[in-house]
Amino acid sequence: MNKVLILGAGQLARMMELAGTPLNLDVKAFDVRTDKVVSPIYPDRIYGDLKDGITNADVITAEFEHVAHDVLAECELSNKLFPTSNAIKIGGDRRLEKALLKSCNVSNANHYFINNKGDFDKALKCLSLPIIFKTALDGYDGKGQWRLKSTDDADVIWQDMADFLTASQTSVEQGIVAEQMVPFDREVSLVGVRRINGDTAVYPLTENHHTNGILSVSVAATVNSQLQQQAGAVFKALADKLNYVGVLAIEFFQVGEQLLVNEIAPRVHNSGHWTQQGADTCQFENHLRAICDLPLGSTALIRPTAMINIIGEDSVPNEVLAIPSATIHWYNKGKRVGRKMGHINVSGDTELQLAEHLQTLAKILDKKAYPDLIDFAKNYLEKLS
Amino acid sequence: MNKVLILGAGQLARMMELAGTPLNLDVKAFDVRTDKVVSPIYPDRIYGDLKDGITNADVITAEFEHVAHDVLAECELSNKLFPTSNAIKIGGDRRLEKALLKSCNVSNANHYFINNKGDFDKALKCLSLPIIFKTALDGYDGKGQWRLKSTDDADVIWQDMADFLTASQTSVEQGIVAEQMVPFDREVSLVGVRRINGDTAVYPLTENHHTNGILSVSVAATVNSQLQQQAGAVFKALADKLNYVGVLAIEFFQVGEQLLVNEIAPRVHNSGHWTQQGADTCQFENHLRAICDLPLGSTALIRPTAMINIIGEDSVPNEVLAIPSATIHWYNKGKRVGRKMGHINVSGDTELQLAEHLQTLAKILDKKAYPDLIDFAKNYLEKLS
DSSP, X not given: OOEEEEEOOSHHHHHHHHHHGGGTOEEEEEETTTTXXXXXXXXXXXXXXXXXXXXXXXXXXXXXXXXXXXXXXXXXXXXXXXXXXXXXXXXXXXHHHHHHHHHTTOOBOOEEEESSHHHHHHHHHHSOSSEEEEESBSOOTTOSEEEEOSGGGHHHHHHHHHHHHHHOOOSSOOOEEEEEOOOOSEEEEEEEEEOTTSOEEEOOOEEEEEETTEEEEEEEOOXXXXXXXHHHHHHHHHHHHTTOOEEEEEEEEEETTEEEEEEEESSOOGGGTTHHHHBSSOHHHHHHHHHTTOOOOOOOBOSOEEEEEEESOSOOOGGGGGSTTOEEEEOOOOOOTTOEEEEEEEEOSSXXXXXXXXXXXXXXXXXXXXXXXXXXXXXXXXXXX | OOEEEEEOOSHHHHHHHHHHGGGTOEEEEEETTTTEEEOSSSTXXXXXXXXXHHHHOSEEEESXXXXXXXXXXXXXXXXXXXXXXXXXXXXXXXXXXXXXXXXXXOOBOOEEEESSHHHHHHHHHHSOSSEEEEESBSOOTTOSEEEEOSGGGHHHHHHHHHHHHHHOOOSSOOOEEEEEOOOOSEEEXXXXXXXXXXXXXXXXXXXXXXXXXXXXXXXXXXXXXXXXXXXXXXXXXXXXXXTOOEEEEEEEEEETTEEEEEEEESSOOGGGTTHHHHBSSOHHHHHHHHHXXXXXXXXXXXXXXXXXXXXXXXXXOGGGGGSTTOEEXXXXXXXXXXXXXXXXXXXOSSHHHHHHHHHHHHHHSOTTTSTTHHHHHHHHHHHHO
16 A cells, blocks of 8 residues: 555645655655646646546645535545545535534634625624634635724725625535634644544644744644643544544634633644654645554654745855754745745754744744744744743 | 755655655655655655756755766766765776775775786785675676685685676676675774765764675764764864765774774765754755755754664554554665665653663564564664663
């Protein structure tokens, strides 16, 4: 069982191929834009169409949750798809996600489903301001969201949403989920993995920072054991409920000592990229191990590590490489504003050393391209002092 | 400067491609058996012949020292070859190697060059028994060696060597180097790297164990600072003398507190594979950084790490993956007795934990395929207690 087909041929597939090759796993990817199976490292190398890909694979998985449902159905028929299409769809539809959380009795923000003006008016009555409205399908990196802070803006926002709903051409009916905005202290995420036999392992909780709605920095360092336990219990409940196989990421809002689930991602996750340098086994290898029914690798933290996303830039100054422990991971993608082009991992023997490396990094990188990094690094260092 | 051509398409080229891809380096390899340029990860993907490879590359390097001299000459003409053909040739000819050591005043075993019976007789007079005879060219992994322990065997051994010299079909004249065998305490090696601008960095000294003449285990853990300094000075002397660019490995015999050079390898080295999990930057990435004129990566030890070669076997029990920190690196090669097929890296937060992981590993692996590992692991643990 060593031939893997990934639905989606982006950077996550690429990093899975890089992680799987030393294990002699043969990793290919189905590029949904071209309907061709390719090597994620050599995307111009074509291995046929989806049918060929399914036939040639021992196991099939996905690098993103917005895979067309007919593709998922075709893969599931082969009995090779891990996780299930059900789990993947839940990650791509906030309504299903909320239903899953409810069925597992997992805390999350108060919310209301909206399909028409009547629902919208009810949502405004049920929830208190501010409210964030999110598209049920296809939203990511802060796209497809509206924020309502004052009822004065309700009509304008509703009109915009109504236009959006009318224009939607999704195969499943589009909808909106209204969520009461949570005054959270910080955002954290948990990346965990579950094997076919039910074994699970979770990485340390990761603290996440966003810039313009896109993840900019993730840090894995000191872990609060109470929070870690809380997050681990949520992971176990959701993963077991879904009979999940592979890596599953859960984003949380931390409010005081409580974690509320923001969203789940049925795949390897950007907030887990630090595991390439900071953990015993990286998330990409562990996902492959899980779906290929190999023993899970240890998820222990080796040393405090941070990941910095490279967004919209196709180069960084060479001095970055001179920072001890700094590692650059490029995705070999064409430059585009707001696009995730690569990431930098940086570690320290201690959290203080990590903070110092982050300071150095923030000084080297272009302030325009990494607008929050200097402040983040400064605050991080101050917090430790 | 991101297109790299490697002379030789074996596992070292493969691991360089895996290390270089995240840096967006385009790594190709010239397969000397087929005279074609290939992707080391996808060796059936062909990118033309040597001439094409040289034209398309920004820099050229080698994964082994026994590259045909006309190939080296053709590459050198392009001014893209790092290290120089001179440095590569020295690694492939023990006579040149000994001359280099002499010119740098670096300690090594007493030796004598042999081309005929007269030289052989003189060697027996100059050196005391036991003597090891090594072919000047093409010897590796204990092949092409004779050991003389008693003068009674001299005639038989000479006849065998004479036959060997007659049969040799090397483009450069073959020869024999007689070396007085050194009663060493252990074998260690130093992997270091030098950039075009003269910057150097060395990894911690690695202790090496051989089984049937082939490296079986390398351990990087506690470092004796006096020895590290001694080895580092030898590295600096040799690398500077050669105006070396890239990773250079030096094998030493340790006799008491003194290091004698056994041999040098002008390339990434099997005894440096532990750096993939145990060091800030692995040797493969650092070699690429050096030849692409990027800043060298830190060579600091992250945690005690051992490498175990997988020789002649194309599988290991899955339980190996359940050992925390155990990582398997397969080379995607056909199974053959005595062939290096892959390696396992295993680490520990402490040396004691590493020793425990090694014990577990030795129990899981087949005793016939890893005959010395149980004893090695036992002794290693006892040494720490």
